[in-house]
Amino acid sequence: MSLTVVGSIAFDSVHTPFGERERMLGGTAVHFSLAASFFTEVRPVGPVGEDFGPAEFEVLERRGVATDDIERVPGGQSFFWRGRYEYDLNVAHTEDTQLGVFADFEPKLSEESRAADVLFLANIQPDLQRQVRALCPEASFSALDSMNLWIETARDSLLAAIAEVDCVILNDAEIRQLTGEPNLARAARAVMEHGPRAVVAKRGEYGAALFTEESFFALPGFPLEDVRDPTGAGDSFAGGFLGYLDSHEGDLDESCLRRAMGYGTVLASFNVEAFGTERVAGLNREEIDERFHQLHGMTQFEPLPAPSGRVSPA
Amino acid sequence: MSLTVVGSIAFDSVHTPFGERERMLGGTAVHFSLAASFFTEVRPVGPVGEDFGPAEFEVLERRGVATDDIERVPGGQSFFWRGRYEYDLNVAHTEDTQLGVFADFEPKLSEESRAADVLFLANIQPDLQRQVRALCPEASFSALDSMNLWIETARDSLLAAIAEVDCVILNDAEIRQLTGEPNLARAARAVMEHGPRAVVAKRGEYGAALFTEESFFALPGFPLEDVRDPTGAGDSFAGGFLGYLDSHEGDLDESCLRRAMGYGTVLASFNVEAFGTERVAGLNREEIDERFHQLHGMTQFEPLPAPSGRVSPA
Numbered sequence: 001m002s003l004t005v006v007g008s009i010a011f012d013s014v015h016t017p018f019g020e021r022e023r024m025l026g027g028t029a030v031h032f033s034l035a036a037s038f039f040t041e042v043r044p045v046g047p048v049g050e051d052f053g054p055a056e057f058e059v060l061e062r063r064g065v066a067t068d069d070i071e072r073v074p075g076g077q078s079f080f081w082r083g084r085y086e087y088d089l090n091v092a093h094t095e096d097t098q099l100g101v102f103a104d105f106e107p108k109l110s111e112e113s114r115a116a117d118v119l120f121l122a123n124i125q126p127d128l129q130r131q132v133r134a135l136c137p138e139a140s141f142s143a144l145d146s147m148n149l150w151i152e153t154a155r156d157s158l159l160a161a162i163a164e165v166d167c168v169i170l171n172d173a174e175i176r177q178l179t180g181e182p183n184l185a186r187a188a189r190a191v192m193e194h195g196p197r198a199v200v201a202k203r204g205e206y207g208a209a210l211f212t213e214e215s216f217f218a219l220p221g222f223p224l225e226d227v228r229d230p231t232g233a234g235d236s237f238a239g240g241f242l243g244y245l246d247s248h249e250g251d252l253d254e255s256c257l258r259r260a261m262g263y264g265t266v267l268a269s270f271n272v273e274a275f276g277t278e279r280v281a282g283l284n285r286e287e288i289d290e291r292f293h294q295l296h297g298m299t300q301f302e303p304l305p306a307p308s309g310r311v312s313p314a
Numbered sequence: 315m316s317l318t319v320v321g322s323i324a325f326d327s328v329h330t331p332f333g334e335r336e337r338m339l340g341g342t343a344v345h346f347s348l349a350a351s352f353f354t355e356v357r358p359v360g361p362v363g364e365d366f367g368p369a370e371f372e373v374l375e376r377r378g379v380a381t382d383d384i385e386r387v388p389g390g391q392s393f394f395w396r397g398r399y400e401y402d403l404n405v406a407h408t409e410d411t412q413l414g415v416f417a418d419f420e421p422k423l424s425e426e427s428r429a430a431d432v433l434f435l436a437n438i439q440p441d442l443q444r445q446v447r448a449l450c451p452e453a454s455f456s457a458l459d460s461m462n463l464w465i466e467t468a469r470d471s472l473l474a475a476i477a478e479v480d481c482v483i484l485n486d487a488e489i490r491q492l493t494g495e496p497n498l499a500r501a502a503r504a505v506m507e508h509g510p511r512a513v514v515a516k517r518g519e520y521g522a523a524l525f526t527e528e529s530f531f532a533l534p535g536f537p538l539e540d541v542r543d544p545t546g547a548g549d550s551f552a553g554g555f556l557g558y559l560d561s562h563e564g565d566l567d568e569s570c571l572r573r574a575m576g577y578g579t580v581l582a583s584f585n586v587e588a589f590g591t592e593r594v595a596g597l598n599r600e601e602i603d604e605r606f607h608q609l610h611g612m613t614q615f616e617p618l619p620a621p622s623g624r625v626s627p628a
Binding site for chain 1: 401402498499500517519531538541573575606607610611613615
């Protein structure tokens with residue numbers, strides 16, 4: 001039982017209608033690792049600069065995240081992102097991106113990271129995703145995320161990476177863009193024809209849907225009256241989803257995947273309640289399980305047959 | 315057990331990427347009535363012109379819909395709508411609207427229609443909705459739909475109408491617009507503060523959510539690989555929802571409202587599979603119940619406790 005993730009480890013400056021923060025700890029691998037840390041041992045892989053110090057390492061280590069494969073590059077600067085959200089929190093407006101040490105990133109994995117049972121290739125250049133996938137041949141379940149940039153500029157590489165994983169986790173607009181198919185059910189099927197056995201469509205506030213060869217499952221987003229910063233929600237979803245799967249003993253069957261969708265939904269909902277990692281870094285498992293049970297209560301209904309007395313001529 | 319609906323009875327010309335039709339039978343009261351006809355006796359109220367003939371009446375009567383309160387205005391033309399959808403089927407582009415006999419509509423309800431147990435005020439001018447509401451004092455459950463036009467031009471009337479019903483059924487963007495509150499959970503609460511005990515947020519392909527004072531419930535849209543024409547989906551949803559409620563014996567409690575959400579979702583899904591009323595008019599109850607059970611299977615998950623073995627320090 002162990003989970004490796006490759007992705008960005010970053011500083012984010014974010015402005016939303018509900019506040020702003022400068023140079024918060026962020027990045028895909030960070031949000032993912034913190035969310036997954038409630039379920040299993042996580043090993044993030046990625047480069048940071050000299051600006052990444054003990055305070056940042058401590059946020060991860062307090063959650064039991066193994067930081068040995070976070071590579072600190074002498075003289076370098078960490079990946080930096082500045083973005084703004086208006087009232088439609090589904091849309092991020094990027095104002096600045098500085099790759100820093102990420103520009104020359106060549107993944108180096110320790111033996112422990114290579115031995116991962118579950119592997120997540122967060123949104124990075126697809127050739128890098130393939131390199132890491134090749135270094136973790138024993139992973140029994142692997143998943144990747146991506147974005148419009150790679151769909152537009154590295155489509156063949158991305159399709160090759162997709163062919164090598166078990167599960168693709170993308171926004172629904174990205175699934176449509178990747179396949180050129182406006183119907184999501186058809187688009188998900190087209191992705192599975194490249195190899196994956198599962199496709200997760202992230203739908204922002206509307207939740208997430210899981211497509212497999214034989215079935216469809218969907219959950220709404222957990223309803224929140226206070227959403228402050230959506231940055232990292234998708235990675236927290238993936239962290240809850242894959243963290244739960246890695247903790248599961250036995251087959252990753254349909255019922256297990258569905259519960260994992262529930263934990264992904266719950267971790268994403270905590271993520272957006274505060275800026276950056278503020279909420280998830282301070283969570284505990286009891287809060288997570290309580291919200292999981294609330295989500296269960298919000299989605300279940302009784303399939304009783306229709307009552308008698310109808311006058312329909314059918 | 316009887317259900318009255320007031321709304322448009324119309325001809326629609328619709329163009330989608332998947333085909334087009336000229337002057338199909340349509341209108342809010344028609345889509346609603348056909349969907350509800352599988353559960354209960356429905357009485358649509360509304361005006362038509364001389365262009366509305368035996369063929370149109372027959373579509374309704376074959377489904378057992380009581381057409382006595384459809385008022386045929388001598389020399390008049392029926393309401394007509396022409397619209398177009400691009401690949402984003404969530405957005406209708408209106409190209410022509412001719413009110414015809416609807417311009418001078420004054421609701422006249424027979425004794426049978428006034429005696430309705432359940433009442434649906436489809437999207438019409440809110441003062442007309444209030445007139446009809448006042449004519450049906452015995453309705454134990456009433457609901458209304460509306461649109462951006464009335465929110466912008468008749469907001470006070472609309473709020474007065476909302477205060478007189480048990481349930482509001484609107485698109486989520488309309489709920490936000492009505493309340494000026496970007497957060498949907500807060501916006502739904504603000505609507506309930508005007509009087510209704512329930513708010514249904516329609517979310518297009520993402521399904522629908524039910525807010526009550528104590529609870530939240532949401533269902534995804536039924537996944538379809540072939541969506542041809544979304545016109546009328548919201549009214550078919552309302553027809554399945556209120557038709558089921560009217561057929562229900564006993565209290566309209568939370569579990570009953572949730573099953574009604576399921577039937578609404580199912581009827582909306584059949585509606586969009588073909589143009590106009592083509593699919594719903596030819597349905598049978600067995601197909602509806604089969605899809606209801608499929609929807610149930612796509613939304614349920616087991617709330618098992620997380621397995622042992624986690625290493626989280628939490």
